[in-house]
Amino acid sequence: MAMQTSAGGPASANENAVQRFVRAAEIDTRMVGMLVAMLVIWVGFDIISSVLRPGGSGVFGGSFLTSRNLWILLVQTSTIAVMTTGMVLVIVLRQIDLSVGSMLSVVAVATGVLQVFHLGPMLGVGHPVIWIIAVAFALLVGAAIGFFNGVLIAYGQIPSFIVTLGGLIAYSGAAFLIASGVTVAPMDKAFKIIGGNGPLASIGPFWSWVLGAVGCVLIVVATIAGRRRRVRFHFTPKPVWAEFLTAFIACAAVLGTTAIVNSYLWPQRVAERYALENSIPIPPGIEDRNGLAICMAGDKVVNCVDGLSFQTGYPIPVLITLAVGLAMTFIARRTRFGRYVFATGGNPEAAELAGVNTKWLTVKVFTLMGVLVGISSVIASARLDAATTALGTLNELYVIAAAVIGGTSLAGGVGTIFGAIVGALLMQSLQSGMALLNVDSAYTNIVVGAVLVIAVYVDQVYRRRVK
Amino acid sequence: MKIKTLTLLAGAAVVAFAPTAVMAAGKTIAVSWKTFQEERWKTDEAAIKAVVEAAGDSYLSTDAQGSAQKQAADIESLISQKPDVILVVAFDSDAILPSIQKINDAGIKSIAYDVQFEDPSALYITFDNVGVGRIMAQEMLKVKPEGRYAFIKGDKGDPNATFLFQGMMEVLKDSLDGGKITNVCETFTDGWKPDNAQKNMEQCLTSTNNGVDAVLSENDGMASGVVAALDAQGLAGAVPVTGQDGDLAAINRVAIGTQLVSVWKNSVDLGTVAAKAAIELANGADPTTIAGVAKFSGGKNGVEMNSILLAPTPITKDNVQVAIDAGHITKEQACAGVAAGSVAACN
Numbered sequence: 001m002a003m004q005t006s007a008g009g010p011a012s013a014n015e016n017a018v019q020r021f022v023r024a025a026e027i028d029t030r031m032v033g034m035l036v037a038m039l040v041i042w043v044g045f046d047i048i049s050s051v052l053r054p055g056g057s058g059v060f061g062g063s064f065l066t067s068r069n070l071w072i073l074l075v076q077t078s079t080i081a082v083m084t085t086g087m088v089l090v091i092v093l094r095q096i097d098l099s100v101g102s103m104l105s106v107v108a109v110a111t112g113v114l115q116v117f118h119l120g121p122m123l124g125v126g127h128p129v130i131w132i133i134a135v136a137f138a139l140l141v142g143a144a145i146g147f148f149n150g151v152l153i154a155y156g157q158i159p160s161f162i163v164t165l166g167g168l169i170a171y172s173g174a175a176f177l178i179a180s181g182v183t184v185a186p187m188d189k190a191f192k193i194i195g196g197n198g199p200l201a202s203i204g205p206f207w208s209w210v211l212g213a214v215g216c217v218l219i220v221v222a223t224i225a226g227r228r229r230r231v232r233f234h235f236t237p238k239p240v241w242a243e244f245l246t247a248f249i250a251c252a253a254v255l256g257t258t259a260i261v262n263s264y265l266w267p268q269r270v271a272e273r274y275a276l277e278n279s280i281p282i283p284p285g286i287e288d289r290n291g292l293a294i295c296m297a298g299d300k301v302v303n304c305v306d307g308l309s310f311q312t313g314y315p316i317p318v319l320i321t322l323a324v325g326l327a328m329t330f331i332a333r334r335t336r337f338g339r340y341v342f343a344t345g346g347n348p349e350a351a352e353l354a355g356v357n358t359k360w361l362t363v364k365v366f367t368l369m370g371v372l373v374g375i376s377s378v379i380a381s382a383r384l385d386a387a388t389t390a391l392g393t394l395n396e397l398y399v400i401a402a403a404v405i406g407g408t409s410l411a412g413g414v415g416t417i418f419g420a421i422v423g424a425l426l427m428q429s430l431q432s433g434m435a436l437l438n439v440d441s442a443y444t445n446i447v448v449g450a451v452l453v454i455a456v457y458v459d460q461v462y463r464r465r466v467k
Numbered sequence: 468m469k470i471k472t473l474t475l476l477a478g479a480a481v482v483a484f485a486p487t488a489v490m491a492a493g494k495t496i497a498v499s500w501k502t503f504q505e506e507r508w509k510t511d512e513a514a515i516k517a518v519v520e521a522a523g524d525s526y527l528s529t530d531a532q533g534s535a536q537k538q539a540a541d542i543e544s545l546i547s548q549k550p551d552v553i554l555v556v557a558f559d560s561d562a563i564l565p566s567i568q569k570i571n572d573a574g575i576k577s578i579a580y581d582v583q584f585e586d587p588s589a590l591y592i593t594f595d596n597v598g599v600g601r602i603m604a605q606e607m608l609k610v611k612p613e614g615r616y617a618f619i620k621g622d623k624g625d626p627n628a629t630f631l632f633q634g635m636m637e638v639l640k641d642s643l644d645g646g647k648i649t650n651v652c653e654t655f656t657d658g659w660k661p662d663n664a665q666k667n668m669e670q671c672l673t674s675t676n677n678g679v680d681a682v683l684s685e686n687d688g689m690a691s692g693v694v695a696a697l698d699a700q701g702l703a704g705a706v707p708v709t710g711q712d713g714d715l716a717a718i719n720r721v722a723i724g725t726q727l728v729s730v731w732k733n734s735v736d737l738g739t740v741a742a743k744a745a746i747e748l749a750n751g752a753d754p755t756t757i758a759g760v761a762k763f764s765g766g767k768n769g770v771e772m773n774s775i776l777l778a779p780t781p782i783t784k785d786n787v788q789v790a791i792d793a794g795h796i797t798k799e800q801a802c803a804g805v806a807a808g809s810v811a812a813c814n
Contacts, residue, residue: 053674063674072669125803183661185691185716186804197699267677269701290676380662385698386691386716390660435670441657442623 025242030407030462031419034455038426045433052437064433067264071312073425073432074261075196075383078317079104079376080395081424084402085328086372088420089338089365091403092345094412095153095160097366099167100373100399103145104392106175107377111138112184112387115191131191139374145171146370150363160366168396175389185386195382196315199274205262208313212258216251223247258314265292266310272301275308282308317379321421324375329417341365346413401448402427405455427451494749496742497527497550499541501558501582507734508556511581514738515554515745522746535562542566546573551749554578554741560585560767576748580741585770590754591763592741594732595776596627600634600685602781603709606728607681608638610707614680615651617671619664619693621685623655631685631711651675656689665692672700682708687717687729694725713782715796722787722805722813732779733793740775787812 015023022029042065049062056063063069083100090097115134123130149167153160186192193201203211223243230237237243266274272294275282285295287302295307314322332338344351344358352358376395381387406423408415427448434444496519500508512528519526527550531538535558545553546569553570557563560583567586570577579591607616618635621628642648652671656664664684672679677700684690690710697703703725710717713731720726744757754760754773763774782790787810790796802813 049674056674056676063676066673069673072673076666076669183688183691183714183716185719195695197695267700267702269705271701273701383695384661384665384692385695386661388661388688388691390658390688391662393658393660432666432670435654435667436674438652438654438674440623441655441663445657 024239025245026238027246030459031422033458033462034406034419034422034426038422038429041426041429041433045429045436049433049436064436067260069432069436070260071264071315073428074318074321075315076432077425077428078196078321079380079383080398080402080428081321081421082324082376082379083369083372083395083399084406084420084424085324085417086365086369087399087403088406088408088415088417089328089332089341090160090369091400091408091410092412092415093341093362093365094345094348095362095365096400096410097149097160097164097369098396098400099145099149099164099171100369101392101395101397102168102171102175103142103370103373104377104380104395105389106145106171106178107138107141107374108381108387108391109175109178109184109389110141111377112187112381113179115188116184116186120188126189128190130188131194134188134191135194135378138378139371142370142372142374142377143367144370146367146373147363149370150366153366154359154362172389172393179387179389181389183386183388187382187385187387191378192382192385194316194320194378195380195385196317197383197385199266199270199310202261202312202315203319204313205311206313208258208262208311211314211319212255215254219247219250219254261314261318262311264312266312268292268294268303271308271310274310280308317383320375320379324372325417325421332417337361337364342413398424398427401452405452407459423455494522494524494552494746495527495548495550496524496552496554496745496749497545497548498529498554498580499538499545499556500528500530501538501556502533503530510734511738514735515742518739518742519746524746524749531558533558535559538563539566542570546570546575549573550575552576552578552745554580554745555584555589556580557582557584578741578745578748579772581737583766583772585766585768585772587770587772589772590744590748590757590760591772591774592737592744593774593776594737594779596630597634597637597765598776599711599730599732599779600631600636601638602634602730602779603631603683603685603711603728604635604638606781606783607683607707607709608642610727611648611681612642613647614649615675615678616648617652617668617679617682618650618654619667619682619684619689620653620655621659621689622657625659628655628659628685635683648681651679659686659688661688661692663692664689665696668693668696669699672696672702677702679706682706684708684710686710687712687714687726690717690720690726690729694720698725711779713790713795715800718782718787718790718796718801719803719805721782721784722801722810724784724809727783729782730779731782731790731795732777733795735793736777740777744775784810 045064046058046060046062049064050056050060058065111134114137115130119130149163152158152163227237282294282296285304285307287297288304291303291305293304293307293309294301295304340356340361344356380391402424403420406419430448431444516526529541531541538558553575563584567577571588577589579589581593583591620632654667682693684693687710690708693708694703697706707727709728711730713729717726717729721729747757759775760773762771764771787801791798791801805813
């Protein structure tokens with residue numbers, strides 16, 4: 001199966017020290033390249049923003065590399081990131097789904113109408129089961145639409161491009177009809193938490209560190225298990241130093257991210273309201289407009305440097321994205337279903353002759369895509385605190401672009417979930433960064449489009465070189 | 468551009484036109500609609516029909532279903548039925564001109580309803596779009612005469628986004644030049660999309676470290692994204708936000724206090740005024756004698772036309788009742804989640 005894009009291979013005589021190192025450690029140079037590109041973009045935005053608006057708290061004095069911006073960036077990425085994990089499998093299977101944006105819109109509006117116009121009046125606004133029913137409903141509707149797409153493609157034998165192009169047009173019409181074009185708002189209070197807004201929508205510093213630590217332990221366990229498996233199947237294991245290095249870097253990344261999301265403090269007014277509602281005393285202090293904590297100056301609550309503050313930690317939508325990413329990686333690499341998807345994408349005829357029911361497999365992949373769209377629609381409408389027909393428009397293009405930037409080949413058979421999520425983060429970084437610099441959105445579109453094409457070009461050149 | 472705005476024209480007109488309406492019985496008023504895809508056009512139609520039928524005249528209509536070609540054919544078939552006046556909601560304001568010529572040649576009077584086409588013989592009836600931007604800025608200045616303003620503009624490809632901004636700037640120019648208010652963020656929003664507006668507002672708040680005192684959002688959909696972004700920083704309600712369209716959710720936000728104003732263009736008013744003007748024209752009135760008519764030459768090619776520009780209604784906390792009384796929104800919808808005693812209309 002061609003899902004490994006790492007450079008591990010037979011040693012050749014005339015390679016230099018760097019090549020030897022890369023091969024021995026089995027570093028995915030493509031992935032490293034993408035991460036480096038992202039880092040360059042981040043640093044660039046921070047430096048430019050420090051020139052345009054000096055005095056930011058970013059690493060280089062700008063406002064991009066601040067814990068606040070990075071935290072928001074992760075939340076902004078989640079909708080696209082969740083959907084792109086499914087798009088990887090769709091594209092690996094040599095199919096395409098152009099309808100995800102319109103599907104998101106129809107699911108969001110239907111869920112919004114259900115909770116605001118039906119469940120609210122029926123059970124009483126704010127009833128604790130509303131959000132559970134709403135989420136289940138969203139996943140179900142998403143799955144149903146995905147299933148419908150899949151059946152048309154697999155058993156109707158209509159090209160997926162056509163089925164989902166039709167869906168792109170038709171589902172947005174359906175979304176309009178469901179609510180006759182009006183914006184449905186506000187969402188249920190508990191439902192809103194899924195969007196990441198408000199003090200309860202993040203898990204706080206303690207649980208964030210617990211999660212980070214668990215993540216590190218899992219990385220170590222996975223490294224050891226992977227090594228054992230290789231030995232068991234008589235593969236050459238990576239050198240011990242390389243195992244240590246990769247585990248260390250992965251662990252550092254997890255803990256670093258945890259430190260960043262924890263160092264984003266609750267916005268002052270949110271902290272103030274929470275303190276007043278829960279009778280938490282606010283310490284006295286001297287006003288400092290740039291301070292991130294709150295103090296009492298006389299009988300007024302003001303911003304200050306040393307005072308009451310709360311750490312935010314991982315927001316719910318980001319946790320959902322992480323969970324989806326892990327689950328999808330597991331499905332893609334460790335289950336029979338996943339192996340069949342890659343096998344069929346690599347060579348459909350061979351897979352079919354080997355006994356894979358490719359039609360049913362296609363239906364399952366599109367249904368899974370639908371479920372993921374359901375999850376994204378919940379995040380998107382919860383975050384906006386409203387469901388509108390406009391939600392999700394053009395998302396299909398960003399989802400496909402993220403998968404492709406992340407290394408998924410439109411020829412089928414090749415792609416990784418992790419790469420696609422990084423692709424989504426890369427694109428959102430460009431968009432958020434340019435919005436931060438107040439760049440006209442016309443330029444942002446040009447840059448994002450160019451990056452997509454350049455990323456694929458670099459990928460082609462790279463693949464040819466590796467061969 | 469000198470504009471005479473009408474506010475209570477609808478009420479006054481009922482009294483003024485009553486005698487002529489009786490005389491007008493037997494006339495035919497036709498409408499060529501461009502589409503019924505958006506909900507509002509049904510409201511317009513109901514208003515026009517009500518006035519026309521109450522006057523004892525007959526109403527005739529076609530739906531172009533979003534096609535300039537179909538609209539041309541529609542108008543030909545309307546002409547053949549010899550109405551006295553044709554109201555046209557143009558799908559394409561340039562492509563419609565040959566059809567308007569045919570209406571003129573047949574000796575039928577025409578009204579450009581809501582969408583302008585530049586033919587000097589037609590009467591143009593619409594809401595004052597630059598005025599919407601002006602009203603937003605005026606309402607904002609009332610509560611924030613000084614401070615840091617953010618501008619969330621609509622789609623860069625839509626001329627309305629620029630008209631609205633021009634209107635705002637007319638009102639804010641002195642304060643901006645005098646340094647009383649500063650422009651801290653100004654972005655176009657792709658497709659007028661609420662989620663794009665939310666992201667733009669988040670980046671604006673990040674880059675200014677929450678240094679925003681007022682947000683001029685050009686419509687209600689984007690206002691919902693702006694309010695969500697402000698809410699995440701605990702600023703919803705503290706930072707006033709504008710909008711337009713009279714979205715039901717926006718009127719609810721106005722009542723709750725997270726949005727300052729939704730400028731509402733009441734389709735019922737527009738339809739009523741247009742139908743009354745049509746009846747007058749059918750009776751042979753000179754367009755310049757119709758109440759509220761002024762010259763307008765603010766179109767693409769600057770053609771001077773007789774026009775009636777209606778003033779939209781700003782809905783704020785103080786007059787939510789207006790939208791409820793007009794049947795645009797129910798009290799339950801407007802007042803959902805509103806703290807008792809905070810809004811008069813919700814008590």
